[in-house]
Amino acid sequence: MDKFQPVERTLLPNKVAGVIMGRVRSGQLRPGDRLPPERELAQQMHVSRATLREALKVLRLFEIIDAVPNQGTVVKAPRQAVRDQWLAIAGHIDDEDPVEVLEVREALEAQAARLAAQRRTDEDLATLHQSLEALRAQVTAGLDSTQADIAFHHKLVRCAHNRLLLVSMAAVLRAMTGPIWQTLMSSLAGEPDDEVMRDYIEQHAAIDRAVAQLDADAAEAAVRAHLRITLDRLTRWDPPDARSEEEHA
Amino acid sequence: MDKFQPVERTLLPNKVAGVIMGRVRSGQLRPGDRLPPERELAQQMHVSRATLREALKVLRLFEIIDAVPNQGTVVKAPRQAVRDQWLAIAGHIDDEDPVEVLEVREALEAQAARLAAQRRTDEDLATLHQSLEALRAQVTAGLDSTQADIAFHHKLVRCAHNRLLLVSMAAVLRAMTGPIWQTLMSSLAGEPDDEVMRDYIEQHAAIDRAVAQLDADAAEAAVRAHLRITLDRLTRWDPPDARSEEEHA
DNA sequence: GTGTGTCCATTGGTCAGACCAACATACCGA
DNA sequence: TCGGTATGTTGGTCTGACCAATGGACACAC
Numbered sequence: 001m002d003k004f005q006p007v008e009r010t011l012l013p014n015k016v017a018g019v020i021m022g023r024v025r026s027g028q029l030r031p032g033d034r035l036p037p038e039r040e041l042a043q044q045m046h047v048s049r050a051t052l053r054e055a056l057k058v059l060r061l062f063e064i065i066d067a068v069p070n071q072g073t074v075v076k077a078p079r080q081a082v083r084d085q086w087l088a089i090a091g092h093i094d095d096e097d098p099v100e101v102l103e104v105r106e107a108l109e110a111q112a113a114r115l116a117a118q119r120r121t122d123e124d125l126a127t128l129h130q131s132l133e134a135l136r137a138q139v140t141a142g143l144d145s146t147q148a149d150i151a152f153h154h155k156l157v158r159c160a161h162n163r164l165l166l167v168s169m170a171a172v173l174r175a176m177t178g179p180i181w182q183t184l185m186s187s188l189a190g191e192p193d194d195e196v197m198r199d200y201i202e203q204h205a206a207i208d209r210a211v212a213q214l215d216a217d218a219a220e221a222a223v224r225a226h227l228r229i230t231l232d233r234l235t236r237w238d239p240p241d242a243r244s245e246e247e248h249a
Numbered sequence: 250m251d252k253f254q255p256v257e258r259t260l261l262p263n264k265v266a267g268v269i270m271g272r273v274r275s276g277q278l279r280p281g282d283r284l285p286p287e288r289e290l291a292q293q294m295h296v297s298r299a300t301l302r303e304a305l306k307v308l309r310l311f312e313i314i315d316a317v318p319n320q321g322t323v324v325k326a327p328r329q330a331v332r333d334q335w336l337a338i339a340g341h342i343d344d345e346d347p348v349e350v351l352e353v354r355e356a357l358e359a360q361a362a363r364l365a366a367q368r369r370t371d372e373d374l375a376t377l378h379q380s381l382e383a384l385r386a387q388v389t390a391g392l393d394s395t396q397a398d399i400a401f402h403h404k405l406v407r408c409a410h411n412r413l414l415l416v417s418m419a420a421v422l423r424a425m426t427g428p429i430w431q432t433l434m435s436s437l438a439g440e441p442d443d444e445v446m447r448d449y450i451e452q453h454a455a456i457d458r459a460v461a462q463l464d465a466d467a468a469e470a471a472v473r474a475h476l477r478i479t480l481d482r483l484t485r486w487d488p489p490d491a492r493s494e495e496e497h498a
Numbered sequence: 499g500t501g502t503g504t505c506c507a508t509t510g511g512t513c514a515g516a517c518c519a520a521c522a523t524a525c526c527g528a
Numbered sequence: 529t530c531g532g533t534a535t536g537t538t539g540g541t542c543t544g545a546c547c548a549a550t551g552g553a554c555a556c557a558c
Contacts, residue, residue: 070550085420107360319521
């Protein structure tokens with residue numbers, strides 16, 4: 001004989017909330033639509049206003065509706081997720097000040113480095129190593145290393161195990177691939193000096209090392225140092241659109 | 250002149266839910282404990298039963314409590330479950346992990362603090378001070394400080410003089426303003442004279458101080474400490490004394 | 499025309515008190 | 529011992545009311 005399951009206790013407010021939510025999901029109620037006044041709606045559904053209000057309370061917690069006195073209860077548009085907002089922001093990045101973009105990137109990547117140093121798995125580490133070696137190979141072969149560079153940083157952010165951070169970084173990185181940036185970068189990069197290239201590799205290696213050793217502070221410092229070099233050159237260069245209120249420090 | 254922000258509508262049930270949630274979080278109410286009967290509890294808290302029930306409705310959604318007729322309302326909350334439930338509900342709304350959002354915020358705001366400490370003008374500083382005092386006033390008055398808190402952090406980012414950073418931060422902050430966050434935050438608050446509240450103010454004051462002294466490292470550290478503590482208190486539901494099975498994420 | 503003040507209807511927020519149904523408990527009788 | 533029964537407790541629901549904020553209509557002053 002099977003054991004009997006406890007019968008489900010059907011609570012009225014939940015049912016009411018379900019009905020309303022169903023209308024929203026099915027599109028009968030669209031964002032911006034106003035629900036009938038509570039008194040009226042309660043009457044329509046044959047429940048008391050208290051019961052209806054408990055139902056609305058739930059929907060409000062889920063940010064499906066929003067109620068304001070004397071204006072009624074309206075169906076809210078689902079809030080834009082942060083990652084979607086990044087995409088919107090990224091679309092406008094092109095005409096932003098490159099310094100600003102780099103600073104935001106520094107913010108994200110420094111944090112990513114911290115987290116990576118705390119959370120990286122051994123497989124993460126292997127992948128990161130691999131990217132580093134690929135980068136080294138490109139450089140020593142005298143080939144263009146842009147892709148390998150981006151790949152390395154991408155892998156680094158991956159080690160942080162934070163999807164939002166990843167898409168945020170991706171948005172910023174993508175914004176840095178525009179034509180403006182390419183001319184900018186190439187104008188910043190001097191002759192591919194041997195020593196410069198060794199430094200360049202070493203900076204990446206330092207990041208890799210810090211992450212391997214689970215040293216969050218070192219990882220962040222390494223990332224900052226790496227990006228700061230570009231940033232410094234940029235602030236010193238900067239002529240096309242001279243920023244007025246530059247640093248006071 | 251700054252634009253005025255909409256003042257926050259303080260709803261009684263949310264506050265009530267916050268108080269009860271705070272008791273659970275602090276260990277004054279432990280799993281298995283029974284709450285007083287609704288009529289009695291409502292009388293104790295000087296709210297109507299309807300209001301109290303809306304609050305309990307929220308707590309039930311979080312699966313913090315469970316109510317069964319003629320048996321009373323009992324605290325469920327087997328530790329970690331509440332946190333998971335929070336993540337599930339918040340995540341269900343916009344498919345985003347609150348912890349991830351917080352980490353991205355930490356990234357942006359830490360950077361903002363660095364830049365602010367380097368670039369803040371005297372007017373910036375005055376504005377920041379003002380926000381700090383407004384926050385202090387709210388707290389000492391025992392009022393809701395959410396708006397003032399957000400305003401302070403917003404002003405801080407403003408001091409960095411980086412528009413991209415500002416809009417990015419705004420996007421992240423927007424994701425932290427829903428009713429769920431509000432309820433959770435209110436469960437963190439204590440009495441105005443409480444040590445918790447003094448620390449809370451002091452953390453903001455430390456940020457303000459570091460920015461005033463042009464100390465980028467200190468500013469970043471202060472911001473990180475503040476956010477770290479908030480996140481920690483937000484996600485830790487074990488009473489401070491009985492912390493046996495720790496997660497090592 | 500602009501804007502300011504006043505009144506009024508609407509609407510969500512809150513409250514007080516009541517009844518219902520289910521359940522626990524204790525008591526009762528076979 | 530065990531089923532039946534009376535009773536009080538408790539959450540679930542309902543009713544009706546008042547409060548406070550708001551938008552709109554309208555009159556009035558500049």
